[in-house]
Amino acid sequence: TRKPQPIHVSKSGEFIGIIKKRKLFIWQIPCKRFRSDEVKKIRLHHTKNLSTFAFHPTERVVAGGDVTGRVLIWREFGQKKFSKNLVARDEEEKPGVRDDDDADSCTTWHWHANEVKFLYFSSDGAYLYSGGKEGVIVVWQLDTGKKKFKPRLGAPLITFTDSPDPHLSCLSCSDNQIHLVKMPTMEIIKSISGIKLPFSFPDSCECSTNEFAFHNEAGLVALRTEDYCIQFFSLFDNMEVSQVQVCERNFQPVDDVTVFVALIALSSDGSMMSTVDVKLPEEDLGGLVTLKFWSGGSRLGEYALSTVIFEPHSNAQISAIAFRPGHSMAVSSSLGGNFKVWVNSTKSPQEGQTHHKYEWRCQSVGSYKNVPMTAATFSPDGSVLAVAAETAFTLWDPDKNVLIAVIGNTVAPICDLSFVAHSEYLVSISRGLKTQLAVWNLSKLSMHWSYQISAEGLLNPCFNMSLHMHPHS
Template sequence: MIRGGRSYVSTSPAFSNDAKRLLVCTGSTVSIFSTLTGLQVASLDGHTALVTSVIVVPASSPGSRILCYCWTSSLDGTICYWDFSVPEMIKKIDVHLPIFSMVIPTLLKTPADSERSSDLYAYISAQNINKSERPKPLIGQLRKFNLTKSFIGGITLKETQRPEIITVCPSGRFFGILSKNKLIIWKVPDKESDQAILKKIVLHHTKKFSVLAFHPSQRLVAAGDVTGRILIWRGFGNKTFGKPMKYDEDNPGVRGDDDAESCSTWHWHPTDINVISFSSDGAYLYSGGTEGVLVVWQLDTGKKKFLPRIGSPLLYFVDSPDPTLASISCADNQILLLKMPYLGIMKSISGIKLPFYAPEAFKVMCAGYAFDRAGVVALRTEDFHIQIYSLLNDREISEVVVCERNHQPADEITVVVTLVTLSQDGSVMSTVEVRLPEEDIGGLTCLKFWTSTSQNNQFELSTVIYEPHRDSHVSSVAFRPNRPMAVTTSESCDFKLWVCNDGTHRKNELKPSSGWVCYAVGSYKRRPLTAAAFSGDGSVLAVAADTAITLWDPDRNELVGVLGNTLGPIKALSFIGQSEYIVAASGGPKSQLSVWNMSQFTISWSYMLQVEAVASDQNSSTFAVLALLPKSVIQSKETTFVGRDGIILLFDVKQPQPVASWSVTKAEGGGLAFVEANQLEDDISPGTRKHGLLAFINGQHEYVLFDPFNDQELVEHSVLVRKSPAAEETVYAGYASLYGELPEFDWKKNQKAASEVVIMPSERPWETIFSGSSHTLPPLTKLCGAFLEALLQKRPAAVEKS
């Protein structure tokens, strides 16, 4: 069994001491990526629940041996100590409490800061699993834990309504948490012990805090709030923590009796702030939020520079031991590796993107997944892109931009990508996008065909067809196996067959310049057409006409036969391998799964099921369905379905009884497909497999691939990790480490190229007026005049002769 699709951004990652590795919490494991190639090289497996923190043990001095040890915490209530160079687990400690956050300040201290204790202590934010009789129980606890003796202290530092994230000072002297509009800071004792008393201060604000950060060397703390403001307290805790200083009479910006010299406020972000971090030298402050822009503040002057158009809200910013490298974690499950201090994006580590939530009016017609036989899935993302993802390798292959549009979180949705479909060999893709009307004016449906020009699934746009079915939306798209043909259906009561106009290529091997044209049009009794599918050999086309199934000859566009009616409108059709059966899934109040015999034109058997997805194995007579469980079953006390909302059923087409079944979670919005497993170097089952693996992807884009025909207990297999060649991990020094390698300079070639360049003024200046970063553009009042002037044709003024 292969699992994938886990989040890379559930918590902050950590760099190794040599900055060549990035440790990323991915579900119940820690994935280790190379920062030079962006590829996964190893993983740490040992936890059974979500890993909530990873802490790399720093090297004691710059000249010491590079350490490859780290601590991890998890919701399974354990803390693990690892050697991630091997990788292997050295120690595992059971805390018996779900851990949401953990810091180890002692690791960050140097001998000059304080006297090191013989024991190692961690501060954990855990959930109190004991029930409380209070009306509003405080389930969050901040506690001290002795890692050396595996002993949790009896004193609870703080109780909160829910477990909070702990932030530690880079020097290890302070740590703090946020509690609504309060910032609580503790000072770590100079000498740690089980009974050591920690002093604390509280800083107040009028708005709710969202994130905080400590300065690496000064007694300075910054926090961001939900309104986009950044507050910076200087000299915090001088009275409480034993370092008295002369304050001004009014302590500018400090509220009430808060222990701080001063408090200043910066404001650029329009909404809540998710990222606050100081640079390693303390000269700059980094901030970011939902607008997808990283802002770099010069701490002394307040001047700003930006890294705009990241395309997704920012979650974490992490500096590395190498001053030329940093990382940004984005909400779209992507980690960007930055070249510092120039903010250039070097590499990206992309997980599977989060699901796209369509408006209520388009949920019925939206299909979120498209699979090919090689284990590649195409799925829609929130920024109008299509992500091409390998399920076998748990890695992004490419990304297709369906609609050019900058990330603007506050804007209303104006475009919806409703359908994405792949051909069986993955060489052709189709997308359908709908532009929503404004005040019932200006709606548009667009059908696009994309062709893959390489083995890396890099798609290029081939054909754009506006309003393929007049004013009606496209309800389904299906590709014909082994032929460059596709069918589209609509509720305007017609279907259309599309063929590529380049007939010199075999199968689906198309040129990038080839176009798709309408080959034939069909309809049946003016009924709305809701679904379509081709048979395995492509000789028969099945089209769902509301509740009836019509069979067509796609070459002559002739009606061959009509099967009986189902109880509700059909939303999915699928031929069962090379057999004479076809399965239909209908929706509505009377949802039904029905199997039809095409030779006898009769129904074989049916179930009353609310089907979410159907998949059939092309090499056998079996198929699988993903069905939603009724609410009565979910709310019952049946232990089999506790916490589950869906079920996968495996059928043999000739038997109404399921061959096997699996209960699943997050089934709504999920998908199913049979994929080939011959691309795996180490097959899951010994011997030659005559059937494929079954892929299930849930509504949150987490997926699993398993052998549905294996009667033995399924054994989970990690995704195959291929280490990058050593040649790709070249270590640069000096000028190259900061700016990269200089390109080879050919004086004669550059001189010839320069002589051939002719600089001409642009004949279309309006195309570049609005280009540039959104936050640096001049106001609309200034742009409007220049824009209108560019549209007018200039003529010489006529001078009247006297």
């Protein structure tokens, strides 16, 4: 093949095979010394592109999966003794076999709605396992075609492999997670999680920047996942610490995206967390934006839900959330043209509880000419609140909710703001037809310098500025 293909090998070593679009090529290798012209080539084909296949451990049976979710079972392949020029194929003698394929029969099973990612025979050959995007392992009984399921694995399945121990197998998922599986009961005995891979969230808000957050003291990064969770991952230990379920609903990998976690923010000490989840409207009806506040527990990465606020900015999208350092205060900015300052009252945990109870309420509302507020951040000492108003940004006294100054005239709407350590400088990122990274001098209320560059992220961990960017072409 022009493009290299994975080579599959039977357990006996007698057969090897590859997939080439709609065809399956198998070579029978003689056991003793052989010449290349003695290698027997076997061809099987299908009407759809094949995606994977597997050899039976003891019999001349091969299973193939296609891109539409079908599973095909060819039996007694490679037994043909005469060419098609000598003997015409009898349809009744070889049911399901296409054209002159070298097999006695071909059976088709169909459960998967999407591409079959893997096929694997049990060690005794009595069962066939298949998996794909649905996040479900289907267990097929080879003789009867009856099936049972191992559901709710949480993510599309990619590969399935065995080990020298016939009672142990390994399953990998698209969310960067592997499961050690006890066979044949399919019980998961251990899971190992890496950082969840990026997920293509709907472009409901181009200015949304709170895609992840850092717990600086603990060395944790908090990331949104497609199954409505927040994953806390230790950068020091290179392992998942915990997952917090944001939305109480079952996740199905094959479903269209209708609900997603849009934003996440952590307080500087990690004791408080805020999230925004969005339910998309169906035919312009039924959309919902929910702001949630969480309180940290006794264990690292453990959070309990404390306050739920439905439609905090009416029906407008929230563009950013940020906590005030050293205070029980947070701000949420809205594309609807305002921002809200939230405060909480803390109650000590009652007997048997491990969490402090936080009850959040809106203390004040601010706006500037009713233009969309696209980003928000606090100064390191918490004395100044900066809120972007499209191409300008406004500075506020967060306690009195008094406007201090208005600065800027960027080339495109500001989508991210960050103070530079404990200095008098503020950095802004603008995206759109014209991109811009700008540094502002707050003492002079003017731009210090700017550069036309497309910045993908702006972060100020431990108040040391870090930039991730690439040149703008």
